[in-house]
Amino acid sequence: MSTHNKFLSKIKVETSTEGFTLYYQQRLILRHTLQAPCLWIGTGIADIEMFRGNFSIKDKINEKIALTKTKVAQLPESWQIHFSRGESINATLLITTDDAGRLLLKLQNGVNSHNRIWLRLAANPDEHIYGCGEQFSYFDLRGKPFPLWTSEQGVGRNKNTYITWQADCKENAGGDYYWTFFPQPTFVSTQKYYCHVDNSCYMNFDFSAPEYHELALWEDNATLRFECADNYISLLEKLTALLGRQPELPDWVYDGVTLGIQGGTEVCQQKLDTMRDAGVKVNGIWAQDWSGIRMTSFGKRVMWNWKWNRDNYPQLDKRIQQWKKEGVQFLSYINPYVASDKDLCAEAAKRGYLAKDASGNDYLVEFGEFYGGVVDLTNPEAYDWFKDVIKKNMIMLGCGGWMADFGEYLPTDTYLHNGISAEIMHNAWPALWAKCNYEALQETGNLGEILFFMRAGYTGSQKYSTMMWAGDQNVDWSLDDGLASVVPAALSLAMTGYGLHHSDIGGYTTLFGMKRSKELLLRWCDFSAFTPMMRTHEGNRPGDNWQFDSDEETIAHFARMTTVFTTLKPYLRQAVAQNAATGLPVMRPLFLHYEDDARTYTLKYQYLLGQDLLVAPVHEQGRRDWSLYLPEDNWINVWTGETYQGGEITVDAPIGKPPVFYRASSEWASLFASLHHI
Incomplete structure (x- = not known):
């Protein structure tokens, strides 16, 4: 028996006058009858509007047609199922295995105008479902639909809260339970299989029904992969073999807290001295304003021109080397956009490296009282140029790491160099952004020495992003957007094949009267000491928030908890090594x-x-x-x-x-x- 046929022996297709059933390793995957079909196709017109990374998404569905009739043909190395409804409406499902023996389902609509697919996978009423990227409100996804679209995570993320209502009224920014920076069409079932969809279009995975899971895709084709295992640890090993795994963390990450500080070289030095003199273990300074600042009504924003601002940070190059000798890294900040009023944007525009609008002009996105150009990462020359910005302006400066922010803002009406619709590229964009950062490290020999951390992600981030952080939690106690939300976020990512996760100590979003309390900061510090990385953030309005050096008791608390964290170094390092070798996450359900x-x-x-x-x-x-x-x-x-x-x-x-x-x-x-x- 050939290897391929051996894999095919794990697949069982049974036919009847009513339809068919598909089993994979004794798991029922598809069940189709005339009365309960598993496939619908149709036509829709997407209506997608973006404002500052918040999306209003609607679909005008012109038709949704159940394909009830099936014709099954067994081929030498696959099965082909022809679905139809009448003479002209049809689709084809190819059932086979990929090169690694995974079950492979390939769907293709038979009519070009049909750009929607609804596929129903068989389910058990008592089944639990996990994954779908980073989910902040739910860990077990059963009972709800989860639209999969990378966006801002929302402020409040619960339509029953006053904060969410205020954010919605202001700029549609309140969000909902499914809003996330890092969605992914991957889930793990307690039937001990995973399902992964290769596509990057808008999708909605609906786990509401007791007897089926409905996967909706805004495209005319779909590719699904499945694997099974006897236990969840083996299943995650198989999933991460498909998606890729994160490299081990730089050793310095385990040596203390990375202090988020803004305000210039001397402010960094003063706060570092204060903390270390009090016994705080400090592994780094993260100065997101290294490139300058821009004041807006939202608060203090970074200047999006990715080069050292010598006025704000005099003699930074020398100080970085001094700090490094003392065991303290300097971390900076970058994102894949360039401020329209600065020279990097002018250079990118002159070279033709920015994404375009329908008229062929540079597409400028409004980011909150300023505009930015979108560096077209699908253009190989633009990609290499931006990678060189990272190499020359950050790595050569001596940065030990940086926040690789954003990635979820790609407008769907922009035009890209590769000719692929921005609606299809939107979800894939953060993984492409991760790849750009990863290759900058790889090509300079700094993988494992320099760390970048991201909030946005998609399929491929497992392979290229060296650390995730949970994004912009509220500086409050809310379940959907406060301290609590970080735990299901980490666990959901763990079941999506991504095993390294941390959060801003104390949260970030400081709006609508929210102010970070001392108690919240201390509790968040307690939690972070038992994660793979400790890092603080001032928040978008630092003056409204309790900070790590606000009083002696807080500083002493950080001294104690960073000592706890550094004591765990050998244990954490082993867990991180396991993640790199087998995909077993550090924070585990x-x-x-x-x-x-x-x-x-x-x-x-x-x-x-x-x-x-x-x-x-x-x-x-x-x-x-x-x-x-x-x-x-x-x-x-x-x-x-x-x-x-x-x-x-x-x-x-x-x-x-x-x-x-x-x-x-x-x-x-x-x-x-x-x-x-x-």
Whole structure:
């Protein structure tokens, strides 16, 4: 039996007068009958409007047609199913395997004008679904539709909250539960298979129905891949073999907190001295205003001209080298747009490197009281030019890393060098942006030494983005957009094949009267000490927010929690190495290691850090105790040494002692026990 035929033996297609069923490794994937067809096709006209990265998306559907009749043909190395409705309406499904033996489904509409597909995958009523990129409000996706479109994550993200209503009234920026910087058409089922769709068009994955999952695509074709495994760890290994894995983090990341500081060279030095003198472990300074500032009604914004601003940061080049000798990296900021009133934009325009509008002029996007040109990353010359900007202006300066921001703003009515519709390229754009940064590191020999972190992503980000951060959370306690939302975000990405995640300590978005409190900052710091990276952010209105150096007690808190973080260095480094080697994420849902425990499948606000630490961050204001769930095992409270065997428990959780437990049988038990004395 040939290798290909061996793979095909895992596929079973049964036909009847009513239709067909498709099984893959004993999982029912498709079920089609005359009364309950699995495929619809149709025609729609997209109405997509963007304002500052917030999208209003509507579809005028002219027709949605169920293709009820099927004709199945078995070919030597595949099955072909011809769907039809009448004489002229049809589509073809090819069922085969790819080169790695994955189940491969290729759909193609038979009429050029049909640009919509609705495919229903078979489901079980008690099935759980995870993934679809970075989801902030839900971890188990069952019961809701999830439109997949990279955009701003929204302010508030819950239509029942006053903050969301205010943001919607101002500029349609409130968002909803599914708004995300990093969507992806990939999900994992508790039937122990994953489904990944190769396309990058607008999609809607609807997991609402008990008997099927409906995948809607705004395109005339679709390619789906499936793999199965006996357990979730093996399944993620297979998924990340398809999508790619993140390289290991630079060693300096584990050596303390990266302080978000703005205001110039001397301000950075003064704040660094203050923190280190108080015992804070500092691994870096992240100065997003290294290229200058622009004041707007939103707050202090970065000047989008990606070169060192010598007026704001005098002698920065020398200071970077001094800091590096002291074990402190300097991190900067960049995004894939260039401010229209600055020289980099003028240079890009002169060279023809900006995306165009319908008239052939440079497309300028309004970003909030200023405009920016879109560097056309589909133009090889523009791509290489921008990569050189990163190499010459950031790497050669000595930057140890940077925030590679944005990526989700590509307007759908722009015209690109590669000739592909911007509606199709929109979702793919952040992964292309990640690739540009990745190659700048790779080509200068700095992979593993320099770190860039991103908020936007899509398929391909697994391979090219070296770290994700959760974006712009509110400086509040809200479930959908505050501290709590970061945990399901990390876990959803973990089940989408991306295993490195962190967040702005204290959140970012400071609008509509929100102000970061001292308690929120300290709780967020507690949480971040048990993630792969610690990094602060002033927020968009720093004067309204409690900061890491606002008082001596806060500084002392950072000293203690950064000591906790650095003590965990060997354990974190091992977990990150596992992610790089096998795709096993650093922050993990509990069911990865306790899959026989039904309770673990519904937990979205606690996680495993590696295999041996269980973390349940306190995410409510004013709490001094906390309730959580421990799966059956021998657990030890890191701070008290008390032992537990599992179940629902309530523990004391004062600030500085978040609920964290370790497995008594862990090889790292003595390391974890040492945290008690910090």
